[in-house]
Amino acid sequence: MKIIGLTGGIGSGKSTVCRIFEVLNVPVFYADNEAKALYESEEVVASVTRLLGHEVLNEAGKIDRKKMAAIIFEDGEKLLQIQQLIHPLVKKRFEEWKEDYQKQALYCIREAAILIESGAYKDCDKIIVVSAPEEIRIQRVMLRDKVSRQEVLSRMAHQIQESERLEYADFIINNDGKQPLIRQVMKIHHQLLADF
DSSP states (O other): OEEEEEEOOTTSOHHHHHHHHHHTTOOEEEHHHHHHHHTTSHHHHHHHHHHHOGGGBOTTSSBOHHHHHHHHTTOHHHHHHHHHHHHHHHHHHHHHHHHHHTTTOSEEEEEOTTTTTTTGGGGOSEEEEEEOOHHHHHHHHHHHHTOOHHHHHHHHTTSOOHHHHHTTOSEEEEOSSSSOHHHHHHHHHHHHHHTO
């Protein structure tokens, strides 16, 4: 089974594109969702608390992701430490997940916001980049996460530039709201199937 990496900047519409692939019966591994789930484990809570202090915990002793984001997006070193903790665990989960689909599909999608930055792109056969104009992305994230423009810009500052991300792309999906997503996904899907 081939591994197709799918990435894009925050607010680009990666999840929407992934849902279209799922309708086509393509298995999708959501790395970002897996990372969020890992923050629930006692082992990860303990490690994050050691790195960032008890102020990242809520009253129930769970990680408050907003508090954590406020700390790591202001401190590049702490962000790196958290990534070094989480990325190997997500990779292990992906390897386990992939085994379940090995004989069911010709290819799977490995979705990750920081596919390039984490180095996970090296394990992929092809890369799809979902692209959208920066202002559209900012508005989407403000609406989705109920955060300020400044908070969105702070998160964006910790992702690679769009131009750099596009250098890794084998396929580009333009999610500017003008070009139909389904048509773009179908074209890539047929090209990928033709490669087998």
